[in-house]
Amino acid sequence: MAPDVPALATRSATPLNRAAVVSAAVALADREGLAAVSMRHLAGELGVVPMALYKHVADKDDLVAAMVDLVVAGYAAPPPGLEWREGVRQRVLGARDALLEHPWLRQAIEAATQRTPSVLGHMDAVAGEFAAGGLSYDLVHHSMHALGHRIWGFSPEAFSSPPASGAPPAPAPPAEEQAAMMAAMAQRFPHISAIAVDTATRHPLGACDEQFEFEFTLDLLLEAFARLHSAGWSSR
Amino acid sequence: MAPDVPALATRSATPLNRAAVVSAAVALADREGLAAVSMRHLAGELGVVPMALYKHVADKDDLVAAMVDLVVAGYAAPPPGLEWREGVRQRVLGARDALLEHPWLRQAIEAATQRTPSVLGHMDAVAGEFAAGGLSYDLVHHSMHALGHRIWGFSPEAFSSPPASGAPPAPAPPAEEQAAMMAAMAQRFPHISAIAVDTATRHPLGACDEQFEFEFTLDLLLEAFARLHSAGWSSR
DNA sequence: ACCTGAACACCGTTCAAGT
DNA sequence: ACCTGAACACCGTTCAAGT
Numbered sequence: 092m093a094p095d096v097p098a099l100a101t102r103s104a105t106p107l108n109r110a111a112v113v114s115a116a117v118a119l120a121d122r123e124g125l126a127a128v129s130m131r132h133l134a135g136e137l138g139v140v141p142m143a144l145y146k147h148v149a150d151k152d153d154l155v156a157a158m159v160d161l162v163v164a165g166y167a168a169p170p171p172g173l174e175w176r177e178g179v180r181q182r183v184l185g186a187r188d189a190l191l192e193h194p195w196l197r198q199a200i201e202a203a204t205q206r207t208p209s210v211l212g213h214m215d216a217v218a219g220e221f222a223a224g225g226l227s228y229d230l231v232h233h234s235m236h237a238l239g240h241r242i243w244g245f246s247p248e249a250f251s252s253p254p255a256s257g258a259p260p261a262p263a264p265p266a267e268e269q270a271a272m273m274a275a276m277a278q279r280f281p282h283i284s285a286i287a288v289d290t291a292t293r294h295p296l297g298a299c300d301e302q303f304e305f306e307f308t309l310d311l312l313l314e315a316f317a318r319l320h321s322a323g324w325s326s327r
Numbered sequence: 328m329a330p331d332v333p334a335l336a337t338r339s340a341t342p343l344n345r346a347a348v349v350s351a352a353v354a355l356a357d358r359e360g361l362a363a364v365s366m367r368h369l370a371g372e373l374g375v376v377p378m379a380l381y382k383h384v385a386d387k388d389d390l391v392a393a394m395v396d397l398v399v400a401g402y403a404a405p406p407p408g409l410e411w412r413e414g415v416r417q418r419v420l421g422a423r424d425a426l427l428e429h430p431w432l433r434q435a436i437e438a439a440t441q442r443t444p445s446v447l448g449h450m451d452a453v454a455g456e457f458a459a460g461g462l463s464y465d466l467v468h469h470s471m472h473a474l475g476h477r478i479w480g481f482s483p484e485a486f487s488s489p490p491a492s493g494a495p496p497a498p499a500p501p502a503e504e505q506a507a508m509m510a511a512m513a514q515r516f517p518h519i520s521a522i523a524v525d526t527a528t529r530h531p532l533g534a535c536d537e538q539f540e541f542e543f544t545l546d547l548l549l550e551a552f553a554r555l556h557s558a559g560w561s562s563r
Numbered sequence: 564a565c566c567t568g569a570a571c572a573c574c575g576t577t578c579a580a581g582t
Numbered sequence: 583a584c585c586t587g588a589a590c591a592c593c594g595t596t597c598a599a600g601t
Contacts, residue, residue, distance in 0.1 A: 106565065130594060142595080143566050151594065201437065201483065211516050218518035228525040231518070232535070237544040240483040247437065247476040247483055280447050282454035282467070289464040293562065299468070303562075308473040311555075315547045326529065326539075342584065366575060378576080379585050387575065 107139065109147040113157040117193070120158065125195035128154075152204050159199050160207040162189055168216065175224025176313045182217050183309060187244025197245045217242050226320050233326060234316045241312075246305060343375065345383040349393045353429070356394065361431035364390075388440050395435050396443040398425055404452065411460025412549045418453050419545060423480025433481045453478050462556050469562060470552045477548075482541060 115137055120128050130151060134141040148154045166189060169181035190196050203210070214235070221231040240246060277284040290299055351373055356364050366387060370377040384390045402425060405417035426432050439446070450471070457467040476482060513520040526535055 129592085131592080140567055142568085145595080146565060208515075211519060215516040215519045218522060222518050222521070228518075228521045229529075232522045232526060233540065233543055235522075236482075236484055236535075236540040237547060239544075246472075248472055279444075280451040282458050282464075283447060283451045285458070285464045286454060286468045286471075290468060293465075299472075304469065304472040307469055307562075308475075311473060311548070311551050315551050319547075326543075365573085367573080376586055378587085381576080382584060 107137065107143065107147055109157070112137070112144055112147045113154065113161055116154055116158050117161060120195040120199075121193060125155075125198050128158075128195075130154075155199050156203055156205040156207050159196065159203055160209045162193055162196055163207075163213055164209040165189065166213055173220075175220050175226070176317065178220035178223065179217060179313060180309065182213070182220060183238070183242055183244060184306075185244075186213065186242065187305065190244045197243070200240070200243050214242065221316075224320070226316070227325065229326050230316065230320060230324055234312075237312055237316070238309075241305075241309060244305075246308065248301075248304070343373065343379065343383055345393070348373070348380055348383045349390065349397055352390055353394050353397060356431040356435075357429060361391075361434050364394075364431075366390075391435050392439055392441040392443050395432065395439055396445045398429055398432055399443075399449055400445040401425065402449055409456075411456050411462070412553065414456035414459065415453060415549060416545065418449070418456060419474070419478055419480060420542075421480075422449065422478065423541065426480045433479070436476070436479050450478065457552075460556070462552070463561065465562050466552065466556060466560055470548075473548055473552070474545075477541075477545060480541075482544065484537075484540070 112133070116128050116133055119133055119136055130144055131141045133154075134144055137144075144154075148157065163186075166182070167185045169178055169185070173181065206214075217238075218231050218235060221234060222228065226234070235242065273284075294300070348369070352364050352369055355369060355372055366380055367377045369390075370380055373380075380390075384393065399422075402418070403421045405414055405421070409417065442450075453474075454467050454471060457470060458464065462470070471478065509520075530536070
């Protein structure tokens with residue numbers, strides 16, 4: 092007879108530690124999304140009772156902060172000596188790369204309640220790129236605010252669809268009903284409809300390119316900052 | 328002996344309806360925050376069993392969407408005929424006013440999974456202000472993306488502190504420990520520290536003015552859009 | 564030092580039943 | 583038509599106990 096080890100568990104002989112808990116949480120989130128990272132589910136995954144996790148993690152907030160910290164710590168640093176706009180660009184687009192690998196990261200950053208060392212480190216590094224270009228800390232400060240969450244490589248957008256909810260994206264209604272709905276939309280929301288039509292003429296599928304929008308706005312802002320810098324802008 | 332009506336309930340004689348449920352939810356969120364709006368808590372508030380709500384609301388998502396819709400429907404419309412930048416400005420700052428009255432709104436909008444009619448209406452109205460200024464729908468589209476959540480009057484910011492968590496804001500550590508921490512910060516995060524010092528010289532309390540940051544970025548973007556418009560910009 | 568068991572105070576939502 | 587009761591499958595977290 093087999094010894095009675097827990098059935099579905101991957102519990103190993105070595106005791107748990109914080110790093111193991113956090114990286115298991117990251118792996119779980121990568122696989123099943125942030126919502127699946129509950130203390131109970133994660134514990135089950137580690138072959139351990141939920142309360143065992145509390146020896147390595149203060150509470151759930153602490154766990155999520157540690158997950159963010161782990162990913163952010165791995166951000167690539169661009170070579171030093173870049174022109175400042177290029178430096179900011181590369182750090183921001185580097186953050187964006189991590190986001191594509193860890194789709195839950197955006198939600199975790201938005202929910203985060205602590206500024207961990209890695210998080211502060213990234214903010215400091217971005218500020219440092221500005222400062223290396225000779226911008227005043229006054230302007231750097233307001234530029235960072237203007238970038239907002241874009242320094243993490245994402246931008247909450249009014250037009251973007253919400254995160255896929257697991258379920259299939261809804262059965263397409265019959266064609267005639269669809270046409271009626273579009274006509275109603277065009278009447279009630281003429282400008283939004285006009286945008287949709289305009290976009291459809293550019294991109295065959297009507298989808299709009301999130302990466303393009305991100306870089307468009309990033310570059311728009313960087314240019315605006317540069318202009319203020321040249322003009323000797325100060326908030327007084 | 329009193330008839331056995333539920334003790335803490337405010338249940339009235341008239342039957343519930345959707346509007347009553349939704350506005351009770353808004354009032355509850357105003358008072359205790361969005362986290363307090365659970366189906367069970369809200370039902371208790373209405374003197375009704377949780378399941379009673381499901382006759383008026385499809386599920387919790389639907390409830391939150393209806394809460395957002397109710398507030399957004401009340402946005403003030405600026406007078407027509409404004410210069411387009413002023414029109415956009417006023418609609419965005421109007422949305423911001425509602426946000427100050429309903430602090431939970433930001434979180435609800437970010438979590439929202441449906442575009443309700445009022446929500447689409449606000450987006451359409453903002454797009455309409457741009458279009459009235461003669462901007463191409465191509466440029467309007469990308470400008471709306473650049474504004475992002477700012478069209479709802481808020482901007483997620485990397486520097487801003489997280490929403491107050493009810494608990495007191497942590498006891499101030501002893502002065503000498505505080506000094507040691509600041510020294511460590513200045514060493515590890517020199518640029519962020521420099522910003523903090525710079526800010527402190529401008530604002531005695533070191534706090535930074537969120538309204539200023541919001542309008543700073545809004546105006547920066549509007550100016551950038553105007554510049555692209557004048558230059559005949561097109562995404563090709 | 565590290566993990567377990569049982570419990571507490573919650574969630575959203577289902578189903579079948581009541582009036 | 584509208585509301586109720588009981589149940590299901592979850593949450594985060596506490597405390598005292600085991601090894």
